Amino acid sequence: xxxxxxxxxxxxxxxxxxxxxxxxxxxxxxxxxxxxxxxxxxxxxxxxxxxxxxxxxxxxxxxxxxxxxxxxxxxxxxxxxxxxxxxxxxxxxxxxxxxxxxxxxxxxxxxxxxxxxxxxxxxxxxxxxxxxxxxxxxxxxxxxxxxxxxxxxxxxxxxxxxxxxxxxxxxxxxxxxxxxxxxxxxxxxxxxxxxxxxxxxxxxxxxxxxxxxxxxxxxxxxxxxxxxxxxxxxxxxxxxxxxxxxxxxxxxxxxxxxxxx
Amino acid sequence: xxxxxxxxxxxxxxxxxxxxxxxxxxxxxxxxxxxxxxxxxxxxxxxxxxxxxxxxxxxxxxxxxxxxxxxxxxxxxxxxxxxxxxxxxxxxxxxxxxxxxxxxxxxxxxxxxxxxxxxxxxxxxxxxxxxxxxxxxxxxxxxxxxxxxxxxxxxxxxxxxxxxxxxxxxxxxxxxxxxxxxxxxxxxxxxxxxxxxxxxxxxxxxxxxxxxxxxxxxxxxxxxxxxxxxxxxxxxxxxxxxxxxxxxxxxxxxxxxxxxxxxxxxxx
Numbered sequence: 001x002x003x004x005x006x007x008x009x010x011x012x013x014x015x016x017x018x019x020x021x022x023x024x025x026x027x028x029x030x031x032x033x034x035x036x037x038x039x040x041x042x043x044x045x046x047x048x049x050x051x052x053x054x055x056x057x058x059x060x061x062x063x064x065x066x067x068x069x070x071x072x073x074x075x076x077x078x079x080x081x082x083x084x085x086x087x088x089x090x091x092x093x094x095x096x097x098x099x100x101x102x103x104x105x106x107x108x109x110x111x112x113x114x115x116x117x118x119x120x121x122x123x124x125x126x127x128x129x130x131x132x133x134x135x136x137x138x139x140x141x142x143x144x145x146x147x148x149x150x151x152x153x154x155x156x157x158x159x160x161x162x163x164x165x166x167x168x169x170x171x172x173x174x175x176x177x178x179x180x181x182x183x184x185x186x187x188x189x190x191x192x193x194x195x196x197x198x199x200x201x202x203x204x205x206x207x208x209x210x211x212x213x214x215x216x217x218x219x220x221x222x223x224x225x226x227x228x229x230x231x232x233x234x235x236x237x238x239x240x241x242x243x244x245x246x247x248x249x250x251x252x253x254x255x256x257x258x259x260x261x
Numbered sequence: 262x263x264x265x266x267x268x269x270x271x272x273x274x275x276x277x278x279x280x281x282x283x284x285x286x287x288x289x290x291x292x293x294x295x296x297x298x299x300x301x302x303x304x305x306x307x308x309x310x311x312x313x314x315x316x317x318x319x320x321x322x323x324x325x326x327x328x329x330x331x332x333x334x335x336x337x338x339x340x341x342x343x344x345x346x347x348x349x350x351x352x353x354x355x356x357x358x359x360x361x362x363x364x365x366x367x368x369x370x371x372x373x374x375x376x377x378x379x380x381x382x383x384x385x386x387x388x389x390x391x392x393x394x395x396x397x398x399x400x401x402x403x404x405x406x407x408x409x410x411x412x413x414x415x416x417x418x419x420x421x422x423x424x425x426x427x428x429x430x431x432x433x434x435x436x437x438x439x440x441x442x443x444x445x446x447x448x449x450x451x452x453x454x455x456x457x458x459x460x461x462x463x464x465x466x467x468x469x470x471x472x473x474x475x476x477x478x479x480x481x482x483x484x485x486x487x488x489x490x491x492x493x494x495x496x497x498x499x500x501x502x503x504x505x506x507x508x509x510x511x512x513x514x515x516x517x518x519x520x521x522x523x524x525x526x527x528x529x
Contacts, residue, residue: 012372020376035391089286096287097294103508104501105467108474108482111489112497115311190381195471198383210475213387221387228384236379 035218042222049223055208062204065121066193069128073185077136078178082170085144098134106131107195119200131192132185139181143174176247186239190232310494318498325499335503337480338469341397345404346465353409354454357416362442378410386475400472407468408461419453420446455519462515466508
């Protein structure tokens with residue numbers, strides 16, 4: 001019984017994928033327009049894209065840019081967020097600036113940054129960096145702010161220096177919240193990656209997607225959507241596994257459903 | 262509670278002082294940014310065509326705000342933003358509550374959300390364009406799809422964190438079972454729902470702009486793209502500043518709604 005339930009909960013996302021593809025297939029068959037190929041046709045075009053050397057290089061270049069920008073953003077944002085959470089002056093200093101920049105679409109800065117830095121890798125990585133860093137800073141800030149004061153006092157009483165308290169008390173205590181921010185950041189990184197390449201049509205996954213849209217190659221459009229979607233789901237699932245392992249201590253071992261219905 | 266400890270005039274003064282230093286401290290980096298911007302352009306490190314001085318940009322913004330085409334663009338953008346955001350709120354809160362209340366709905370919704378939430382929705386935009394055309398619909402659907410998941414997830418978490426004791430007390434006090442959802446669970450989940458709405462609103466601002474940049478004939482994003490094509494650097498900054506101001510205004514409105522709805526509760 002337990003095993004069967006485990007199996008069902010493991011397979012549920014896969015079933016959901018299949019269900020969505022089935023809905024797509026049914027929708028395409030009923031509409032049957034040229035611009036909306038069926039799920040099967042789109043899936044059939046996926047291996048063709050991944051097998052093509054040029055498109056594969058393009059997609060890998062996108063992923064390389066994304067991972068570099070993502071890592072740099074984490075290295076900068078997490079310490080900044082933690083400092084903001086523990087120090088009122090740092091918080092007051094950066095908070096308004098972050099509030100103003102938060103609703104600006106980072107990918108929309110692409111045309112301006114392209115004017116300065118050209119269409120190369122650096123412009124795209126800068127845009128991804130900006131997109132990722134804000135949620136990570138915000139969540140690290142919230143996490144560090146919620147750390148219990150008593151733990152810091154005990155740490156200080158036991159002779160930890162301010163830097164040591166930051167690393168050994170604040171960082172672990174804020175980790176669940178930081179990782180939530182990283183997860184949001186990961187999705188945003190993918191979104192920004194696609195849009196930046198769509199604006200600077202030079203290389204990358206977004207470039208293939210929107211070029212094929214302009215040229216009317218609809219099966220490639222939908223196949224690229226599947227590939228990018230799978231990338232998002234795969235990266236998110238991998239990150240979720242890592243997160244579970246890192247913060248297992250902070251989560252309740254079981255879920256209690258509300259009972260009233 | 263706040264009123265009680267503010268009654269002492271000395272404390273009140275100190276408090277005002279503390280707040281004003283905070284505000285001043287916060288203005289410093291923004292002022293610094295503008296100063297560096299002004300410095301770079303006035304000392305000639307960057308030509309006018311690449312980085313126009315801030316004064317020129319803000320003059321242009323004020324001048325543009327008065328023109329008819331610019332107002333039309335703002336209205337188009339706001340319409341799409343609100344339509345998409347409202348759809349996201351209605352669906353997100355509805356599905357989130359249903360999933361928290363019923364295990365059967367939860368079993369269906371949870372895996373679908375797990376698959377769809379991390380999907381980069383911008384990648385779906387070409388499909389939406391092909392299906393719904395280049396007008397309002399495709400953009401509204403994209404905004405709704407992007408804003409939906411943060412609202413749905415925070416509604417779900419908020420509703421499933423409601424204390425069981427509250428529900429039992431309401432049931433003991435004679436609340437009919439079908440009313441508990443609206444009289445106990447929904448109000449208790451409001452703080453969490455509003456947090457989700459805030460994230461969803463920022464995302465809506467970003468997405469509506471991007472969608473207009475990709476393909477559009479009107480709206481702020483379209484203005485940016487036309488300016489970029491003709492290398493009018495000044496006109497590229499104006500829509501960006503406008504969307505930032507719109508985002509801040511909407512955020513402040515949501516914050517006001519939050520403090521109205523949660524009046525009497527300590528801020529969570």
